[in-house]
Amino acid sequence: MTEKPNPGGTLATRKKYTPAFKAECVRQVAGEMPCSAERDEIKHLCAELKRVEMERDMLKKVVTIFAQPPQS
Template identity: 85%
Template sequence: MARAQGISPALLGRWQHEALKAAVPSSAERDEIKQLRAELRRVEMERDMLKKVVTIFAQPPPS
């Protein structure tokens, strides 16, 4: 495949290695993703609670 494109197989192998390395998140990136997902869940829960509060206070008071 590499030769058909006019490049050396070693160069193609190096490109493949670099692409795979860049595609896999590092340990620090995985930790950050985990933290951001937890924060997102917390913020979504707060949003849902606020929606309920707004609904309750938007109702007319009982007569």
């Protein structure tokens, strides 16, 4: 560990990691895939998004219809 003075004048301790350790950390994080529970939640959220978008589109059409002046 190295010590560097910070703006307040006290010494701060900072850890130094080797390039190999950093590379291993990146490899582990990049290699993670969503677990089955996460996949199920994603599937559920996508279905809910699709339903809400459909409701929004229908409401837009209804507003357009009711915004028109009545026909006589």
